[in-house]
Amino acid sequence: MAPSNASSASTVEESTMPETDLSAVNDILEQHEYDQTELIAILLNVQDALGFLPPPALTHISEQLSVPLTEIYGIATFYTQFRLTPPGRHKFTVCTGTACHVRGAVQVVEEFERRLCICSGETTPDLEYGLETVNCVGACAIGPLVIVDDEYHGEMTTMKVPILLRRLERARAEVSE
Amino acid sequence: MSRIQPILSIQHLKDLQASLKEKRDPDLIRITLCTGPGCEATGANDVAEAFRKQIGERNLGDQVEFKCTGCHGFCAMAPVVTVEPPGYCYGGVRPGDVKEILERTILRGELIEELVYKDPETGETVPLEADIPFYKHQHRIILAENRQVDPTSLEDFLTIGGYNALAHTLQSQTPENMIDIIKRSGLQGRGGAGFPAGVKWERAHEQPDEPKYIVCNADEGDPGAFMDRCLLEGNPHRVIEGMCIGAFAIGARQGFVYVRHEYPIAVKRITQAVEDVQSAGLLGDGILGTDFVFDLKVVQGAGAFVCGEESALIASLEGHRGEPRQRPPYPVESGYKGKPTIINNVETWANVPHIINNGPEWFASIGSEGSKGTKIFSLVGKVRNTGLVEVPMGATIRSIVYDIGGGVPNGKEFRAIQTGGPAGGCLPAELIDLTIDFEALQHAGTIMGSGGLIVMDESTCMVDVAHYFTRFLEFESCGKCYSCRKGTQRMRELLDDICEGRGTMGHLDLLEELGHAVNTASMCGLGQNAANPVLSTLRYFREEYEAHIKGLRCPAGVCKALIRYEIIAELCDGCTACAKVCPAEAIEGEKDHPHTINADACIKCGTCVDVCAKDAVIVVSGGGQ
Numbered sequence: 001m002a003p004s005n006a007s008s009a010s011t012v013e014e015s016t017m018p019e020t021d022l023s024a025v026n027d028i029l030e031q032h033e034y035d036q037t038e039l040i041a042i043l044l045n046v047q048d049a050l051g052f053l054p055p056p057a058l059t060h061i062s063e064q065l066s067v068p069l070t071e072i073y074g075i076a077t078f079y080t081q082f083r084l085t086p087p088g089r090h091k092f093t094v095c096t097g098t099a100c101h102v103r104g105a106v107q108v109v110e111e112f113e114r115r116l117c118i119c120s121g122e123t124t125p126d127l128e129y130g131l132e133t134v135n136c137v138g139a140c141a142i143g144p145l146v147i148v149d150d151e152y153h154g155e156m157t158t159m160k161v162p163i164l165l166r167r168l169e170r171a172r173a174e175v176s177e
Numbered sequence: 178m179s180r181i182q183p184i185l186s187i188q189h190l191k192d193l194q195a196s197l198k199e200k201r202d203p204d205l206i207r208i209t210l211c212t213g214p215g216c217e218a219t220g221a222n223d224v225a226e227a228f229r230k231q232i233g234e235r236n237l238g239d240q241v242e243f244k245c246t247g248c249h250g251f252c253a254m255a256p257v258v259t260v261e262p263p264g265y266c267y268g269g270v271r272p273g274d275v276k277e278i279l280e281r282t283i284l285r286g287e288l289i290e291e292l293v294y295k296d297p298e299t300g301e302t303v304p305l306e307a308d309i310p311f312y313k314h315q316h317r318i319i320l321a322e323n324r325q326v327d328p329t330s331l332e333d334f335l336t337i338g339g340y341n342a343l344a345h346t347l348q349s350q351t352p353e354n355m356i357d358i359i360k361r362s363g364l365q366g367r368g369g370a371g372f373p374a375g376v377k378w379e380r381a382h383e384q385p386d387e388p389k390y391i392v393c394n395a396d397e398g399d400p401g402a403f404m405d406r407c408l409l410e411g412n413p414h415r416v417i418e419g420m421c422i423g424a425f426a427i428g429a430r431q432g433f434v435y436v437r438h439e440y441p442i443a444v445k446r447i448t449q450a451v452e453d454v455q456s457a458g459l460l461g462d463g464i465l466g467t468d469f470v471f472d473l474k475v476v477q478g479a480g481a482f483v484c485g486e487e488s489a490l491i492a493s494l495e496g497h498r499g500e501p502r503q504r505p506p507y508p509v510e511s512g513y514k515g516k517p518t519i520i521n522n523v524e525t526w527a528n529v530p531h532i533i534n535n536g537p538e539w540f541a542s543i544g545s546e547g548s549k550g551t552k553i554f555s556l557v558g559k560v561r562n563t564g565l566v567e568v569p570m571g572a573t574i575r576s577i578v579y580d581i582g583g584g585v586p587n588g589k590e591f592r593a594i595q596t597g598g599p600a601g602g603c604l605p606a607e608l609i610d611l612t613i614d615f616e617a618l619q620h621a622g623t624i625m626g627s628g629g630l631i632v633m634d635e636s637t638c639m640v641d642v643a644h645y646f647t648r649f650l651e652f653e654s655c656g657k658c659y660s661c662r663k664g665t666q667r668m669r670e671l672l673d674d675i676c677e678g679r680g681t682m683g684h685l686d687l688l689e690e691l692g693h694a695v696n697t698a699s700m701c702g703l704g705q706n707a708a709n710p711v712l713s714t715l716r717y718f719r720e721e722y723e724a725h726i727k728g729l730r731c732p733a734g735v736c737k738a739l740i741r742y743e744i745i746a747e748l749c750d751g752c753t754a755c756a757k758v759c760p761a762e763a764i765e766g767e768k769d770h771p772h773t774i775n776a777d778a779c780i781k782c783g784t785c786v787d788v789c790a791k792d793a794v795i796v797v798s799g800g801g802q
Contacts, residue, residue: 039496040479044438071497078498078655079479081438097400098595098631099557101645107783114760114782135482135649137439138403139214140555140629141252141563152218158784159758 020056024049029064036065039075043082052083080135088123088130090168092116093147094156097136100143104157108144109133111158115165128172181331183458186466187344190335197336205242206283207261209324210270213248213407215564216256217442220271221245224256227272231279241283244333247323247411251311252564254294259306259324266306267292297561297583311562314580316543316551319527320567323411328446331453334414340459342530343421347467352382355426359529362537363549368394368485368522369597369626370702371548371615374529377519380509381427384517389429392513392520393420394490395436395443398482399598400649402629404553405523407565409436409443412527413450417473419526421464422533424471427519432473435490438480448475482599482653485627486701487512487520489655500655501701522627524553545571548614553628558595560632561586568613575609578632589634593718597626599646599653600706602713603639622713624706638735639718640725644672646710654703661704664695668711677738680726689715730799737781740798744785746771748793755785755794 028045032038042061047053053076062069076082092112096105109120112131116124123130139145142154148164184190208228212221228243249257254268260282267278270292281287293302294309303309326333334340346355360375381389393416397405409416420432434451436444451473454460462470476494483489484499491513493499512518528550532540541549548570554577557563561583568577574594578584585591593603596613602623604611611617618625633642651665671688674680692708692715699705715722724730731739744755744764749771756764756772763779766772774785774794785794 037494037496040493041477044477044479074498075479075496079481081480098598098629098645099401099563101400102558102631102633102637102642104783110782111760111784114780134439135398135480135653136400136402137214138397138406139218140401140403140557141215142218142255143557145218152214154215154218157787158782159787 020054021050022057022060025057025060026064029061034065036067039065039067039072040079043072043076047082051087052085055084085123086127089128091130091132091147091149092164093132093134093137094120095135095137095139095143095145095147096133097140097143099140100136100145103143105144107158108146108156108161111161115161129168180453181335181457183456184465185458187348190340190344190465194335194338194341197332201336202242206240207259208241208243208278208283209249209259209261210243210245211247211249211251211255211257211324212245213250213252213255213323213411213565214403214442215248215252219255219269221256223272224258224270224275227275228279231275235279237279237283241279244327246326247328248320248407248565249324250315250317250320250407250565250567251309251562253311253562258292264305264307266294266304266309266312268294297586310583311564311566311581314576315567316569317567318531318543318551319408319412319415319524320553320565322415323407326412326414328411328413329449331414331450331457334412338534339414340418342533343418343425343459344465345533346422346425347465347469350425352426352428355422355533356382358532358537359426362532362540363544364525364528364532364540365548365615366521367524367528367552367627369600369624371625374521374525377509377521378423378426380507381429381517381519384510386510386517387428388431388516389427390513390516390518391420391423391427391429391432392490392494392518393432393434393526394485394487394520394522395434395440395447396478396485396490397437397440397523397627398485398653399627399629401557401595401631402555402598402627404555404565404628406440406443408523408527408553409434409440410446413447414454415527415530416447416523417450417454417460419529420473421459421471422529423519423521423526425469427517429519430470430472432471433494433513434473434475435484435494436475436477438477444475444477451475481655482649483655483701483703486703489701490520491518498655500657501703503700524628544569545612545614547616552613552625554613554630555628556582556630556632558631559585559589559634559637570614571612571617573610573612574604577613577630578609582632585632585634589636591632592635592637593633593639593642595623595631595633595642596629597624597706597709598629599649600624600703600709601626601629602709603633603642603717604713605717607717622716623709636733636735638731638733639714639721640672640675640731641733641735643710643714644669644676647672647707650703650707650710654707658699658701658704660695660698661700661707664691664699664704665707667691668695668708672711675722675725676731676736678725678729680722682723682726684726685715685719685722724799728799732798734796734798736798740781740796741776742774742779742781742783742785743795743797744772744774745793745795746773748791750791750793752790754788754790758784758788760784 144156258267364374365371481499489499489501508518647669656662751769761780763775
C-alpha cells in the first residue's frame with residue numbers, strides 16, 4: 001500500500017506532541033482482554049481516546065500484547081484510518097469518492113489546501129485545522145461532500161470553502177474573547 | 178425504546194408479533210422521515226427535532242405516528258418525508274415546513290404543492306410517492322422495508338413479521354433443506370463476483386472441520402456505492418436474520434459483521450441491533466427454545482479497500498494487515514483461524530429471509546435468465562434523480578438512467594456509465610440498452626461489483642476517470658503482488674503523461690499491454706480487475722485519449738494542463754465578482770468593462786466559473802471550447 005495519510009509528512013513538529021496518557025491505553029487493553037486478534041479494534045479505540053496513535057502508546061501496546069512493534073506499525077500505516085501525528089482541533093474531510101470526483105471534489109480539496117497552506121493529510125502548525133480526504137462516505141447523492149468535524153456539507157463548491165472556514169474562525173474568535 | 182424480554186419459543190415469538198401488531202393503531206396517520214445519509218446531510222435531524230417538538234406541543238400524539246427511518250432512496254429530494262395515508266411524498270423539507278405539514282396535511286388533509294415532486298419536463302406535480310417515476314419503475318423488496326421500520330427498534334421489525342423466516346427455519350427445516358432452497362432460488366453473491374450463495378453454503382456445510390464461521394462483508398469500499406451502508410443503517414435486523422439462517426444451514430456458532438470504520442452510524446445501528454437481539458434471546462444459546470446456538474460480533478475495518486476481498490478481510494478479522502492470500506484453499510475450507518468460513522455481502526444476507534418467506538420459486542421468477550432476484554444500485558453522478566434504486570436483475574441501463582433516474586440534468590448529454598467500482602469499467606452511451614446482469618456486464622468489459630452506477634455526461638473526461646481509478650487502485654494495492662503494486666503505478670504514470678500533454682500513441686499500446694499483464698498476473702480480485710478502468714475506456718473512448726495525445730486537447734475540459742479559462746467579452750458585464758474571488762489575482766479589468774484572465778497567473782481553480790452570473794467564463798481546450 002502506498003503511504004497512507006497516517007504516515008505522510010506533517011507540518012507538526014515532534015516537540016509539539018502532547019504527553020501520552022498511557023492509563024487510557026491500559027483501560028482499552030483491559031477491555032479487549034489483551035487479545036492480539038483485537039489489535040485493530042484496540043488501535044481504533046486508542047485513536048478515539050487520544051486523537052491519534054502516539055509512538056509511546058504503540059510501544060506500550062507492543063510490550064503488553066507481545067506483538068512486535070514493526071507489526072503494529074505495519075498495521076497503523078496499512079489502514080488509512082490511523083494517524084501517527086496529532087490531528088487539528090477541527091477536521092475537514094473531503095470525500096473524493098467517484099461521485100464526488102466527477103462533480104468537482106478535486107477543486108474543493110485544492111481550495112482547502114490553498115486556503116490552509118497545507119496538503120491533504122496534514123495539520124496546520126497551530127494544530128487548529130486538519131485536512132483529510134476519504135475514499136467514500138456513502139453520501140454520494142449529494143456530492144461533492146465535505147465533513148467538518150462530524151457535520152456533513154453537501155454540494156460543495158470552491159466558493160463555499162471560505163464560508164466554512166470563516167464560520168470556524170468566527171467561533172474561534174468568540175471563544176478567545 | 179424498551180428492551181424486549183427474552184423470547185423463549187417460536188410460539189412466544191408469534192404471540193409477541195401478534196400483540197405488537199394489535200397495539201398498533203391502524204387509524205394513525207404515519208409520518209415517516211428518511212434519515213439516510215443524503216437526508217441526514219441535508220438537515221433531517223433538525224426536521225426530526227421539529228416534528229417531535231411540535232407533535233408534542235399540539236398534542237397530536239393520538240393522531241399521528243412519527244418515525245425516523247433508514248434511507249428511502251430518493252436522495253435527490255432530501256430530506257424526504259412521507260405521509261400515509263394518503264401516501265404523499267414531500268421533499269426538500271426544512272424545519273420551517275413542519276408547522277405547515279402538521280396544520281395543513283395532517284389536520285386538514287391538504288396537499289402542500291411546493292414540497293411535492295415536480296416533473297422536470299412538464300412541471301406537473303406528483304403528490305403520491307407510488308406515482309413518482311423514480312419509485313414507480315423500481316421493484317423494491319429489500320429497500321421497501323427501510324421505510325417501514327425504525328432501525329433502532331426490534332419491536333418495529335417484529336411487527337412486520339421480522340424473524341419469521343428464522344422461526345420457520347428452526348421449526349421445520351434441516352440444514353440440507355435450507356441449502357437446497359437457496360440453491361433453487363438462484364441467489365448469487367451481491368458483493369461483486371456473483372458466486373452462487375447456495376453452492377458456497379453447501380461446501381461449507383460439507384466441511385468436517387469445526388468450528389465454522391460466517392461473516393457479513395460490510396466493508397463497502399467502492400467509492401460511489403452506499404447500498405450496504407443504507408441496509409445496515411436502515412434495517413439491520415434483516416441482515417442479522419439472514420446470517421442466523423446461514424449459520425443454521427452450515428452449522429456455524431459464531432458470526433462476524435465486518436463494517437467500515439467510515440460508516441459510524443452503520444456501526445452504531447448494527448451494534449445496537451445485535452445487543453437488542455442478544456437480550457431478546459434471538460442470538461446466543463438455545464435460540465427460540467431450540468438447540469440452535471449462534472452469536473454475532475461486530476468488527477470494524479480501519480480503511481483499506483482491499484479488505485473487501487475475502488481472504489484480506491479474514492486477515493483483518495484476525496488482527497493483521499489486510500493482505501489477501503493465494504486461493505485455494507478457499508475460505509469455505511480454511512478461513513477465519515484456518516476454519517471453514519463463509520463470507521457473504523450485506524445485500525446477499527438481506528435477501529435470505531425473503532427467499533425463505535416467499536419461496537425459492539418466487540425469487541427465481543424475478544430477474545433475468547442468468548441472474549435472479551433484484552439488485553440495489555446507487556445511482557449517482559450526473560443524473561437527475563440520485564439515490565438508491567432496486568430493480569430486477571436484467572433491467573437495462575436505459576430504464577435505470579432515464580425511467581428511474583430522469584436522465585442527465587442541465588441539458589447535457591449522457592456520455593457513459595461506470596459500474597463495478599474502481600475495478601469496474603465505463604460503458605458508453607451506445608450500450609444504453611445493455612441489460613445489467615452478471616454475465617452481460619462481464620461480456621461488455623466491466624463487472625457488476627457491489628452496485629455503484631455513476632452516470633457521466635459530456636463534461637466528464639474519460640481519461641481523467643481512468644486516471645482517478647488507477648490512482649485509487651495504486652494507493653489501495655496492498656503491495657503483495659508485483660504486477661499490481663508496480664503495474665498500477667506505471668499505468669498511473671502513463672496516464673499522468675497523457676493528462677498533462679506528454680503522451681504519445683506508444684503510451685496507449687503500453688497501457689494495453691501493461692493492463693493485460695496486471696489483470697493476468699495478480700492474485701486477488703483487486704489486481705485481477707485493476708486494469709479494467711483503463712482497458713474499458715481505451716476500448717470505448719479511444720478517440721478521447723487520442724485527442725489528448727494528438728490534439729493536446731481535453732474535450733471535456735477537465736485535464737488542467739490542457740485547458741485554459743477565458744472570459745467572453747460580449748457576455749461579461751464587468752461586475753468584478755470573479756476578480757474579487759480569484760485566489761491568484763489573475764483577473765484584470767475595470768468595473769463595468771469586460772474582464773480578462775491572465776493565463777500565466779491563472780491556477781485553473783474554476784472559482785470564477787462558479788461565481789459568474791452571466792456564464793461568461795468558459796473553459797477552452799486546444800483550439801475550441
